[in-house]
Amino acid sequence: METELGQTQRMVLATQSMLEALNEEIKATIEKNQDVYGMSYDEYTKMSLFDKPFIKLTVCFDMGWQKRSSGHRYNSLSGHAFLVGAYTKKICSKCTRAKKDTKEAIFHECPKNFDGSSKAMESEAILKMTKDATNE
Numbered sequence: 001m002e003t004e005l006g007q008t009q010r011m012v013l014a015t016q017s018m019l020e021a022l023n024e025e026i027k028a029t030i031e032k033n034q035d036v037y038g039m040s041y042d043e044y045t046k047m048s049l050f051d052k053p054f055i056k057l058t059v060c061f062d063m064g065w066q067k068r069s070s071g072h073r074y075n076s077l078s079g080h081a082f083l084v085g086a087y088t089k090k091i092c093s094k095c096t097r098a099k100k101d102t103k104e105a106i107f108h109e110c111p112k113n114f115d116g117s118s119k120a121m122e123s124e125a126i127l128k129m130t131k132d133a134t135n136e
Contacts, residue, residue: 057086063126
């Protein structure tokens with residue numbers, strides 16, 4: 001039970017931390033571009049969800065794999081990706097992708113959540129992270 005509770009707590013805290021970082025990035029973007037958005041962050045937060053304008057965030061993206069490659073072979077079974085806010089330099093979103101190995105593996109927590117090639121993981125991860133950030 002401790003293991004499950006610990007994993008749940010870590011997931012909740014990580015999600016909460018990234019949501020706070022995303023909101024800080026939105027705030028910084030609005031404050032640095034008030035001439036574009038025509039409002040302050042306080043005015044933005046008081047608007048209803050349907051009235052809020054789409055805020056165009058500038059982020060950096062990177063993805064890494066657990067298997068070293070020369071750049072010609074894309075066969076890693078897992079990868080991780082991060083969106084980092086350009087103004088706050090905080091992690092706004094993370095994504096982990098894993099492919100199922102054909103060998104028998106020892107028991108571990110590793111959800112299979114991607115069916116494409118390792119090379120396709122990166123574009124799929126940035127698309128998912130962007131959609132998730134937009135919905136939050």
